[in-house]
Amino acid sequence: MTAITGRDRLVLAVLLTASFTLAVDFSILNVALPAIGADVGLGLGDLQWIATSFALCAAGFTLLFGRFADLFGRRRLFLAGIALLGVASLVGGLADVPWLLLAARVAQGLATAAVTPAALSLLTTSFPEGPVRDRALGLNGALMAAGFTTGAILGGVLTDLLSWRWAFFINVVVAAAVLAVAPVVLAEGRRPDRARLDVPGAVTVTLALLSVVYGLTQAGERGWTSPHATGSLGLGALLLVGFWLIERRAAAPLVPVRVLRRRGVGWGNLAGLLAFATETSVVFLLTIYLQEVLGFAPLAAGLSFAVLGAGTVVGGILGPRVIAALGNRTTLVTGFLVQAAATVPLVFLGEHRTWLVPLLVATFVGGVANLVVIVGFMVTATSGLPDTEQGLATGLTTMSQQVGITMGIPIMSAVVTARMSAVSGNPAETVLNGVTTALAVNAAACVAIAILLAAFLPGRPAPVATIQPEGVAA
Structure with missing residues (x-):
């Protein structure tokens, strides 16, 4: 494996810090929603717009901004997005009326849509295709997944000890630090021929x-x-x-049809979409189980997912090694099957707190497997493409990630609701029945995508020549 230089480590530190911060933003406000509504005058029925306004922009504009990165400069878009994140977070932290808070969340979503594909394309073009890039993508995946879990815990801690406003203010500090370092260490890498925007x-x-x-x-x-x-x-x-x-x-x-027809791009992104949909919905289902069946407080339930977070970090570290040993296709297939195997024991959860230990073991194993899949998805969906299309490729992967995160919970929520309406019993039994049925559907989805990937996904594409980035000066 080619050694990572000191400058490479600085590049990684800047890009991974940005990715981790954006991942934290997805979940950091969830616990604080009632407190936020009370402070800014947002009604209970409108609290969902704090999350929805962010998700709409983060997912809706990611493919467009990914292509912007290719056409007009990844470094430029990254810096602009980080600056917008800092300003939006400052406004959100100071907001005292609903419209200003929601405007800040829209801006944060746009910043996420710009920074995420730009950061990923900077990462994939800063490291040659192969083990070094796989290792960088593994670290990125591990920190992103850890960020989702950290956000849920950090949001509760900040709200209890300080104020929900610090969930915004912390981004201002991070954005300022990244903007101080990034212009020095990140190289621009835009395509030499400025194509027109579609x-x-x-x-x-x-x-x-x-x-x-x-x-x-x-x-x-x-x-x-x-x-x-x-x-x-x-x-x-x-x-x-x-x-x-x-x-x-x-x-x-905007998206050449020949790129969409590449099986690595198509099937790789489908794998990513299912990876994010299945694991985020498991967190949702287990949150219901821990609070509604076992009676845990919200903060205690959130802390229980620290074990899952640890598993995702391990999976991000192991992912590149598994890919090197097994190849992309076998890694994805094996990862999904292990994730399914870790989900199956959760189908038999009961009403006693003694089930907490097997739950923690299963979520740790599932977290490891899920991150191995996510690293495999990132490598598969960005391999074999020239540097001039890496913004597009990472825009597609980011879109798959955002849509997967968004779709998993409503689908599993519908399964829970349908099952609860079909059975009778005390409230805890009814909820447990709905949750375990949804977990069975979740495991079945992992097995189904594993079978499809084994049948249709090709192996690792041959590396393509990369275009050397321009100098670090803007």
């Missing part, structure tokens, strides 16, 4: 993603039969079909 494709896919994510969030809030959910999802599907037709005819497409 405006019709950009508008269509952005509206499509916004519709899909809004539909998924409404399904979680109102149910899958809600006109808000079905209408938005149907519109999103139609727009995605329109986007495909536009890209087939565009002279300079």
